[in-house]
Amino acid sequence: MTVRIGVIGAGGMGREHITNLAAIDGVEVAVVADVVATAALDAAGLCNAAASTDAFAVARDPSLDAIVIASPDDTHANLTIAAVERGAFVLCEKPLASNVADAERVVAAEVAAGRPLVQLGFMRQYDPAHLQVATAIGELGAIRHVRSAHRNTNHQWERPLELVFSQSLIHDVHTARWLMGTEFSSVTTQVVSGPRPVEHVVVLGAMADGSTVTIEFVEATYGYDIDVEVTCEHGMVTAPQPAQPVVRFEGAGHQHIGDDWFGRFTEAYRAEAADWIAGVRAGEVRGPTSIDGLAAQRVVDAAIRSAVSGQREAVSPPFVTSGRT
Ligand code: ISE
Numbered sequence: 001m002t003v004r005i006g007v008i009g010a011g012g013m014g015r016e017h018i019t020n021l022a023a024i025d026g027v028e029v030a031v032v033a034d035v036v037a038t039a040a041l042d043a044a045g046l047c048n049a050a051a052s053t054d055a056f057a058v059a060r061d062p063s064l065d066a067i068v069i070a071s072p073d074d075t076h077a078n079l080t081i082a083a084v085e086r087g088a089f090v091l092c093e094k095p096l097a098s099n100v101a102d103a104e105r106v107v108a109a110e111v112a113a114g115r116p117l118v119q120l121g122f123m124r125q126y127d128p129a130h131l132q133v134a135t136a137i138g139e140l141g142a143i144r145h146v147r148s149a150h151r152n153t154n155h156q157w158e159r160p161l162e163l164v165f166s167q168s169l170i171h172d173v174h175t176a177r178w179l180m181g182t183e184f185s186s187v188t189t190q191v192v193s194g195p196r197p198v199e200h201v202v203v204l205g206a207m208a209d210g211s212t213v214t215i216e217f218v219e220a221t222y223g224y225d226i227d228v229e230v231t232c233e234h235g236m237v238t239a240p241q242p243a244q245p246v247v248r249f250e251g252a253g254h255q256h257i258g259d260d261w262f263g264r265f266t267e268a269y270r271a272e273a274a275d276w277i278a279g280v281r282a283g284e285v286r287g288p289t290s291i292d293g294l295a296a297q298r299v300v301d302a303a304i305r306s307a308v309s310g311q312r313e314a315v316s317p318p319f320v321t322s323g324r325t
Contacts, residue, residue: 009070010043096293141233223257
């Protein structure tokens with residue numbers, strides 16, 4: 001059976017999903033929506049899809065089996081709800097919503113639909129380097145500490161703290177929850193401003209099982225560079241960097257570091273698309289869920305409160321409703 005997809009959002013992330021999905025056998029990207037008609041037309045041209053400027057009509061279109069939501073963050077919750085209410089599968093880019101209350105509405109809509117339908121775009125869970133870490137720690141006893149360093153390259157953006165958290169650090173929050181299998185109980189945030197409102201952020205997280213997390217975010221000029229390391233009872237694991245040739249030239253050896261997440265996580269995005277489609281075919285959600293989206297949103301919310309209060313802030317306990325946690 002051909003899986004018919006609607007993609008909402010024709011920016012960089014939407015186009016990445018279109019390219020990856022259209023390359024999968026038995027997948028038809030049937031329509032691409034964007035408020036900007038020329039952007040919708042241009043992205044639709046990547047896969048001979050129809051173009052639309054009506055995102056909600058696409059989300060509610062009964063001829064589509066599944067919807068990708070890659071539109072601006074503050075549209076994610078309502079578009080996901082529109083698709084879920086008619087029983088469609090959704091791959092929603094992170095964040096699930098722009099605040100905790102909206103993320104809760106999405107989870108409630110999915111619970112009302114009677115089965116899991118929403119996958120969140122926490123693609124690091126599909127990254128070969130992160131997966132190697134997840135495998136290696138299995139041999140090393142209990143996890144004591146996760147350190148995640150996120151060096152980003154949004155040079156031109158003067159992003160406020162809320163966006164740095166909801167667009168960037170939310171990945172590191174999910175990585176920690178996923179690798180550690182436990183929840184954040186409290187967070188303490190320190191923010192340093194400089195030429196930009198947010199130059200450097202450090203979050204110290206205390207986990208429910210007594211282990212700890214540090215997340216560091218910095219606007220880097222040299223490239224998009226992600227590190228993760230896990231210290232366990234009997235050893236420590238560091239994620240390898242993506243394989244790159246070493247070029248020796250003019251008296252030095254060079255290894256390329258790209259300047260965005262599309263290059264760094266190419267394989268992860270492809271694997272995510274393939275696994276999502278396999279899940280849609282099997283009638284299940286296999287990757288990060290809406291509950292993961294909500295849990296991460298709650299950590300982000302507490303971390304922002306901590307940046308403002310200067311105090312350690314508690315993270316609300318995991319969401320529980322009708323048997324789903
Ligand atoms: C960006 O919006 C993303 O989606 C990337 O995955 C993230 O790593 C980056 O920091 C964000 O700015």
